[in-house]
Amino acid sequence: MTTTTPPDDVRAGSLPGDAARSAALYTEVQAFYARQAHHLDAVRAEEFAATFAAEGVFAHSPDTPAARGRAAIAEEVRGFNARRFADDPVQRRHWFSMLDVRPGEDGAVETEFYALVVVTRPGAALPVIGPSCVVRDVLVREGGELRTLSRQVTQDRTLL
Amino acid sequence: MTTTTPPDDVRAGSLPGDAARSAALYTEVQAFYARQAHHLDAVRAEEFAATFAAEGVFAHSPDTPAARGRAAIAEEVRGFNARRFADDPVQRRHWFSMLDVRPGEDGAVETEFYALVVVTRPGAALPVIGPSCVVRDVLVREGGELRTLSRQVTQDRTLL
Amino acid sequence: MTTTTPPDDVRAGSLPGDAARSAALYTEVQAFYARQAHHLDAVRAEEFAATFAAEGVFAHSPDTPAARGRAAIAEEVRGFNARRFADDPVQRRHWFSMLDVRPGEDGAVETEFYALVVVTRPGAALPVIGPSCVVRDVLVREGGELRTLSRQVTQDRTLL
Numbered sequence: 111m112t113t114t115t116p117p118d119d120v121r122a123g124s125l126p127g128d129a130a131r132s133a134a135l136y137t138e139v140q141a142f143y144a145r146q147a148h149h150l151d152a153v154r155a156e157e158f159a160a161t162f163a164a165e166g167v168f169a170h171s172p173d174t175p176a177a178r179g180r181a182a183i184a185e186e187v188r189g190f191n192a193r194r195f196a197d198d199p200v201q202r203r204h205w206f207s208m209l210d211v212r213p214g215e216d217g218a219v220e221t222e223f224y225a226l227v228v229v230t231r232p233g234a235a236l237p238v239i240g241p242s243c244v245v246r247d248v249l250v251r252e253g254g255e256l257r258t259l260s261r262q263v264t265q266d267r268t269l270l
Numbered sequence: 271m272t273t274t275t276p277p278d279d280v281r282a283g284s285l286p287g288d289a290a291r292s293a294a295l296y297t298e299v300q301a302f303y304a305r306q307a308h309h310l311d312a313v314r315a316e317e318f319a320a321t322f323a324a325e326g327v328f329a330h331s332p333d334t335p336a337a338r339g340r341a342a343i344a345e346e347v348r349g350f351n352a353r354r355f356a357d358d359p360v361q362r363r364h365w366f367s368m369l370d371v372r373p374g375e376d377g378a379v380e381t382e383f384y385a386l387v388v389v390t391r392p393g394a395a396l397p398v399i400g401p402s403c404v405v406r407d408v409l410v411r412e413g414g415e416l417r418t419l420s421r422q423v424t425q426d427r428t429l430l
Numbered sequence: 431m432t433t434t435t436p437p438d439d440v441r442a443g444s445l446p447g448d449a450a451r452s453a454a455l456y457t458e459v460q461a462f463y464a465r466q467a468h469h470l471d472a473v474r475a476e477e478f479a480a481t482f483a484a485e486g487v488f489a490h491s492p493d494t495p496a497a498r499g500r501a502a503i504a505e506e507v508r509g510f511n512a513r514r515f516a517d518d519p520v521q522r523r524h525w526f527s528m529l530d531v532r533p534g535e536d537g538a539v540e541t542e543f544y545a546l547v548v549v550t551r552p553g554a555a556l557p558v559i560g561p562s563c564v565v566r567d568v569l570v571r572e573g574g575e576l577r578t579l580s581r582q583v584t585q586d587r588t589l590l
Binding site for chain 3: 125129130132133136137207208209210211222223224226238239240241242244266267269270
């Protein structure tokens with residue numbers, strides 16, 4: 111994102127368009143990720159899938175083939191939760207931080223950020239936190255709204 | 271918050287008011303929560319209470335009745351810290367993430383976000399982190415400043 | 431940062447310059463810290479050092495003298511990683527949260543935020559998280575870009 115400082119005359123007056131657009135995009139991405147994570151953690155499969163582009167690709171685990179398109183993404187979210195947590199009920203929370211946002215020439219937006227999953231189980235006072243990941247997304251706009259076109263999740267343990 | 275994309279002509283010029291206002295509100299809420307948490311974690315009871323509306327309600331634990339109004343909130347913060355940590359000195363840090371901000375018609379703002387408490391004890395190299403919570407606030411303005419009117423904290427363990 | 435609410439007439443029209451500038455600065459600082467942490471955690475010593483002012487001071491541990499200037503900061507990052515992690519390979523991730531940003535009269539910016547280090551080791555399914563810290567920075571601009579002039583890191587365990 112643009113980090114050019116406003117010149118002195120601008121500081122006393124209106125903000126330059128570049129700085130305002132960078133701020134608007136950065137917060138829009140933050141809010142987009144918040145709602146996307148809220149859908150995923152509440153297992154609202156259709157609403158989560160709707161945050162992906164029509165041709166979006168969702169690869170959430172190295173052990174699972176990528177899901178392509180919203181119908182497949184919704185099905186993968188439902189199926190993953192059914193398979194993995196049927197006998198191990200959990201409340202998951204996806205936490206993102208240290209977000210970098212780089213707008214491209216073509217309207218696409220590249221992001222890079224850290225992610226942790228916070229997992230609470232019945233009867234446990236404290237959550238289990240991990241794995242630690244780096245996520246790289248390509249976001250696009252459909253009908254004016256941000257959508258995830260692709261997501262690459264790298265678990266830190268695979269870097270060692 | 272508004273996620274409408276700027277039309278092409280706007281991308282080359284000034285940012286539309288909606289996007290600029292969304293960005294300003296989103297960052298204002300982030301900064302407001304940062305200062306509110308800094309006050310709470312430093313046990314600055316009066317400063318923390320001052321971040322609530324005059325009629326504000328603070329319910330921080332399922333085991334404690336809600337405190338209503340700034341004087342009661344300040345007293346609850348002092349009392350809670352005295353009761354709970356008198357024989358167990360800790361440094362607490364409230365972490366929030368995945369913030370969604372929804373401005374209402376009437377000037378109120380609804381927020382939803384994840385929260386964790388990071389607790390450091392003497393002699394322990396690592397903090398204890400938890401419980402994992404979802405928080406839903408209603409924020410209002412008093413004298414132009416954001417204030418918490420009400421806060422609903424749901425611990426994840428109560429959802430299982 | 432400024433939290434003055436826009437007056438009613440402004441809500442219907444353009445955003446006042448103060449609110450727009452606060453939003454732009456807040457998101458610029460968030461993005462700056464994201465890129466700075468990405469450099470540090472990837473041990474890109476030169477790139478990390480370049481996020482400091484020419485006269486910048488980096489004191490990352492109570493056990494290590496502060497490094498002054500970019501060459502010394504890059505050397506300290508390389509040396510610290512070589513000494514500390516030569517026989518203990520790790521992937522570290524610096525997480526910041528609860529960011530407060532206060533612009534000063536002279537163009538400098540004071541920040542205060544919470545920090546945790548998330549450390550993944552080979553063969554461990556879950557990361558180790560800690561210590562919990564409070565960080566206070568002074569940021570300045572060089573060539574229009576934000577740079578860290580000084581950083582004070584306080585580990586919570588030293589407060590107890």
